[in-house]
Amino acid sequence: MSRRSAGLVGVWAEVQRQQQRQREAEARQRREQERQARAHQRQLAQNQREYRQAEAGRRTAELDDRVASLQGLLAAGCRAPAFRAAALLRTEEVQAFDPGPLAWPVRMPDPAQYQPQGGWTAGRRAQAEAEARARFEHDWYAAQAAEAQRQQQLAAHRHEYEQRTGAHLSEVRRHNAGVTELTEGVRSGDPEAVVEYFSAVLYAATTWPEGFPRQVSAAYDPAARQLVLDWELPGYGVVPEAKSVRYMPTLDQDKETPRPVGQRRALYREVLAQSVLLAVHQLFAADESGALESVALNGVVDDHDPATGRQALICLATVMAPRGMFTGLHLEQVDPVSCLTEALRGQLSARPDQLAAVRPSRRPEDVRDRPVTRGGDEEPDLYDMDPIAFESLVADLFRAMGMEAVTTERSNDGGVDVDAVDPTPIRGGKIVVQVKRYRNTVPPTAVRDLYGTVQDVGANKGVLVTTSGFGPGSRTFAQGKPLELISGTELVDLLHRHGLRGRLGERGRPAARPEPAAREDYNVLGMSWSGDVALDVCALVCTGSRVLSDEHFVFFNNPATPDGSVRTVAAVPPDRAALRVAFDALPDRADRLVLVAAIDPEAAPHADLSGFTGAGIRLLDSAMTELGRLDVSDGRPHETALVLGSFRRRAGGDWDFVVGGRGYPGGLAQLVRDHGIDVE
Structure with a gap:
């Protein structure tokens, strides 16, 4: 199967599948919790015969329910609503502008409230009148200034609202235009549009039970108006091997009664026939424009070919169903096997449990050299995901983490991509989420904007989620504030831990930062000091007094430069902090560290740094042999950050150390700002 389809419906289908996966993951989690609870109960009452018998009955009931759901697969699927492209269209409704308290003008002072106080004599009375007039004028000018500020803020909020709603409406119209274009393509018989649309119909359907595969490979023959596809069927293990469970008190153990082989094989053949009929039904039911005159569907399993031993797609069922004949069937009343093999003259393997193949009537490769493939185990690339779909995926993640979450495309809450509420007492509350589908580092301005939004809406926390990463400026600004920054690699890890799927590019993760080329080419700078003060030791790769970029500021949240020439390492006593530096590998434009x-x-x-005394730097080689010792300045009261010193590149390429000593009362944020990093 060659490649995945792309486009609006494909993205929508991926989101639908992710949502179903989430529901399935939640169901699995509930079952696991129930299993654990039962295990605990069984441990407490393992000698109680009634409990063991009830447990055996429950397991038997689960097996019966599973078999019943397999037997009723086709009937349940036919009762489900058909796929409609109109459901993909979004409304252009936007929330009305709400200025909040800014809608109310500032109340002007009333002169009647400023009467003279006291004054028995003419001179004192004149003074009291002058004081009252002065108070009135002072309050009047203050109110005028407040009103001017209110009007300015109101205009800014209105401008922001108009920009936000304009961007939202543009996105909605662009999305709807894409849906319209796709449906027009299906109506006109465009092969690409037809395949994309109907592949999404099958892939996104929610009627298939948990554990059923969703792999489809398709091609469209416009001359015959025929969709030809391979649709993956479940394996033999989908039918329970056990028929019932019985508790044997004499042995104090459960005994499974196996399902007769003939019964299991017959049920599996019935499941395969139902799956083929249901897939064809979903395709015809979704064909609003009459693009399909017939469907040629091959039901395949991905398994080892008994003849060659190699992994292959083995065809166990095939049918070529004309539209007129198929739509005349009453599928909820048919015998699936008879309907497939007799009414539709299809083929069904006599021994599907032994992977006995049938010959497909037509394959997608017969129509197109490279048929379109959707489904399987391939994860969606977050970089290529539609922005709206990406926001929906992030909302799914927050819901999977136990929160209530909704994307603002549905709620139209201003300035936020996802609204979430953490129901956890004390530490929970309202959370605003911004989503940045970037490939480059998120700028600090985005983090500052999020902080402003948190304050404006009165949220408990702001979360910024991105497919890329954050520089030191962003990390430093977020420190100590109700902000959380989630990078691309952290996002992928969270998705996988909560039953969702996503990857970053072809390998699923960004390339690792390279190590220095050779062990001999780096030095270790070990730093020690007296006192109990807790310190962070950092490094900036600079040209003059300006850092090359945010990524060239090495500290606890950015442990290495992009080229790996400078990185933090574990300190070896007597050192309390350490950096590893490959001086020859530093960028050519860098002239100081x-x-x-x-x-x-x-x-x-x-x-403060008054406790930072007796400080020094040990210069070591890669074998941790001490080459020299460098003294640095002590700290001073009221300062919370200090330049220890800098290595400077000389004309011949050597590096000399120059002692620093400049302190910063504003801490690390003030220091890095002074070196060109954008942080407040």
Whole structure:
């Protein structure tokens, strides 16, 4: 199967599948919780015969329910609503502009409220009148200034609202135009549009039981108006091997009664026939424009070919169904096997449990060299995902984490991509989420904007989710604030942990930062100091006094430069912090490496650098042999960040160390801002 379809319906189908996966994951989690609870109960009452018998009866009932759902697969699927392209269209409704408190003008002072106080004599009375007039004028000018500020803020909020709603309407219209274009393509018989649409119909259907595959490979023959596809069927293991469970008190154990082989084989053949008929039914039911005159469907399983031992797609059922004949069937009343093999003259393997293949009437490869493939185990590439679908996936993730979440495309809440509520007492509350589908580092301005939104809407926390990463400027600004930054790799990990799927590019994760080329080409800078003050030791790769980029600021949230030439490493006593530097691998445009120390505001929020004394740097080679020792300045009271010194590149290419000493009362944020990193 060659490639996946792309487009609006394909993205929608992927989101639908992710939502179903989430529901299935939740169901599995509930079953696991129930199983654990039962295990605990069984441990407490394992000698109670009534409980063991009831447990055996429950397991038997589960087997019966599973078999009943397999036997009723076709009937249940036919009762489900048909796929309609109109359901993909979004409304252009937007929430009315709500300025909130800014809608109310500032109340002007009333002169009647400013009467003279006191004054028995003419002079005192004149003074009291002057004081009252002065108070009135002071309050009047203050009110005028407040009103001007209100009008300015109101205009800014209105401008932001108009921009936001304009962008939303543009996105909705662009999406709807794409849906219209696709449906027109299906109506006109465009092969690409037809295949994309009907592949999505099957892939996104929610009627298939948990564990059923969703792999489809399709091609469209416009001359015959025929859709030809391979549709993956479930394996033999879908039919339970056990028929019932019975508790044997004399042995104090459960005994499974196996399902007769003939009964299991017959049920499996029936499931295959139902799956083929249901897939054809879904295709014809979704064909609003009459693009399909017939459907040639091959039901395949992905297994080892008994003849060759190689993994292959083995055809176990095939049918070529004309539209007129198929739509005249009453599928809820038919015998699936008879309907497939007799009424439709299809083929069904006599021994599907042994992978006995049948010959397909027509394959997608007969119509097109490279048929379109959808489904399987391939995960969606988050970089290529539609922005709206990406926001929906993030909302699914928050729901999977136990929160209530909705995308703002549906709620139209201003300035936020996803609204979430954490029901956890004390630490929970309203969470605003912004989503950035970037390939490059998220700029600090985006983090500052999120913080402003958190304050404007009164949220408990703001979360910024991206497919890329964050620089030191963003991390430093977020420190100590109700903000959480989730990078692309962290997002993929969260998705996988909560039953959702997603990858970053072809390999699923960004390329790892390279190590220095050779072990001999780096040095270790080990730093030590007296006192109990908690410090973060950082490095900035600079040209002059300006850092090359946010990624060239190495600290606890950015442990290495992009080229790996500078990175944090574990300190070896007597050192308390350490950096590894490959001086020859530093960028050509870099002429200095600045070393700084700063108070850890979380560990010591009220501390300063007065306790930073007796400081020094050991210069070691890659074998951890000490080559020399460099003294640095002590810290001073009221300062929370300090430039320890800098290595500077000389004309001949050597590096000399220059002692620093400049302190910063504003901490690490002030220091890095002074070196060109955009942080507030």
